[in-house]
Amino acid sequence: MTALEVSAGTKKPAISIRGLTKVFVLGHEKVRALNGIDLDIYPNEIVCLLGTSGSGKSTLLNMMAGLEKPTKGSVSIYGERIEKMNERKLAIFRQKYMGFVFQSYNLLPNLTAIDNVALPLAFAGVKRSVRDKKAKKMLKMVGLGKRMRHRPTQMSGGQQQRVGIARAFVGTPKIVFADEPTGNLDTRTTIEIMEMMVNMSRENHQTLIIVTHDIEIAAYADTVYHIIDGKISSVEDNRGKQAIPRAAGEDLSDSEIEAQRLKAVEEAAPDIRAGRTEEQRHSEDEPEIEAIESADEEKNEEQISEILENSELGESSEADEIHTEEDEQ
Numbered sequence: 001m002t003a004l005e006v007s008a009g010t011k012k013p014a015i016s017i018r019g020l021t022k023v024f025v026l027g028h029e030k031v032r033a034l035n036g037i038d039l040d041i042y043p044n045e046i047v048c049l050l051g052t053s054g055s056g057k058s059t060l061l062n063m064m065a066g067l068e069k070p071t072k073g074s075v076s077i078y079g080e081r082i083e084k085m086n087e088r089k090l091a092i093f094r095q096k097y098m099g100f101v102f103q104s105y106n107l108l109p110n111l112t113a114i115d116n117v118a119l120p121l122a123f124a125g126v127k128r129s130v131r132d133k134k135a136k137k138m139l140k141m142v143g144l145g146k147r148m149r150h151r152p153t154q155m156s157g158g159q160q161q162r163v164g165i166a167r168a169f170v171g172t173p174k175i176v177f178a179d180e181p182t183g184n185l186d187t188r189t190t191i192e193i194m195e196m197m198v199n200m201s202r203e204n205h206q207t208l209i210i211v212t213h214d215i216e217i218a219a220y221a222d223t224v225y226h227i228i229d230g231k232i233s234s235v236e237d238n239r240g241k242q243a244i245p246r247a248a249g250e251d252l253s254d255s256e257i258e259a260q261r262l263k264a265v266e267e268a269a270p271d272i273r274a275g276r277t278e279e280q281r282h283s284e285d286e287p288e289i290e291a292i293e294s295a296d297e298e299k300n301e302e303q304i305s306e307i308l309e310n311s312e313l314g315e316s317s318e319a320d321e322i323h324t325e326e327d328e329q
């Protein structure tokens with residue numbers, strides 16, 4: 001049992017995995033990507049899955065997020081067995097509980113920063129005025145107040161990943177998954193991105209799960225799981241020696257965490273400190289560039305509508321329920 005688990009006391013895990021096995025079959029060959037994983041991740045915990053390329057980190061993350069089905073074993077998120085859910089239920093569950101940050105950012109190239117960030121809210125059926133307001137707030141928080149109407153190709157890698165972070169956190173999901181989030185970034189930008197994600201997760205009492213091969217990244221986690229050949233080879237309690245130390249008294253009960261999280265949702269956490277960003281250092285005094293004209297705005301709206309129409313999630317009643325408390329503020 002790790003020190004975190006001890007301090008977690010009777011706390012219920014956010015994610016609980018037992019006997020997780022994944023075998024990929026390619027023709028006559030079988031690849032055992034995961035070979036019996038057991039782990040518990042607690043609310044408000046920052047976890048790193050550390051291992052070399054091919055060790056099974058992404059496969060594990062994908063199972064946790066319900067993006068792939070295990071060959072054997074169970075994945076429970078807040079007590080719900082996600083490996084048993086059908087695709088539709090899973091999609092709604094992911095939308096409600098999870099945010100994602102990707103190595104290659106995965107922004108939609110034709111959408112502005114605002115529309116990219118607002119996309120998860122659009123999927124959740126949040127109305128345009130509310131989602132724009134939240135997206136703008138998030139972009140300011142990640143230091144992109146002057147890049148709101150830029151498209152991905154008009155931004156640096158670090159800026160694009162900040163849009164990615166804003167998109168992952170905009171709906172204040174309970175769990176944020178990040179697969180090699182700084183894999184394409186330089187050292188300085190990596191530090192900024194990591195600080196931003198860690199500070200946001202702590203501020204909103206979210207669980208953050210980072211996959212990386214980079215030991216420097218592991219320094220930001222509370223707990224580090226070393227993955228070798230689809231197994232957890234060791235678990236390291238990293239608290240007390242972290243890159244950003246966790247303040248005393250930050251361990252709250254489940255209900256306190258949830259109360260604080262909801263409060264943060266209401267306030268949309270305007271005071272998250274992420275330090276001076278790459279953006280601020282380089283362009284503090286730059287005037288806002290209106291990168292698109294209003295005709296383009298309509299095109300964006302059309303594009304979002306199209307995405308929503310092609311998605312099962314579009315205007316479903318379940319999806320509507322998920323965000324009603326937020327909509328009413």
Ligand SMILES: Nc1ncnc2c1ncn2[C@@H]1O[C@H](COP(=O)(O)OP(=O)(O)O)[C@@H](O)[C@H]1O
Nearest residue numbers: 024026031033052053054055056057058059060
């Ligand atoms: N869709 C797939 N089909 C077949 N093999 C796969 C698939 N995804 C991953 N693998 C294999 O599973 C192993 C673990 O992969 P992965 O989880 O991507 O590792 P990591 O993220 O640690 O680099 C590797 O041997 C990889 O080739």
Ligand SMILES: [Mg+2]
Nearest residue numbers: 057058059179
């Ligand atoms: Mg990977």
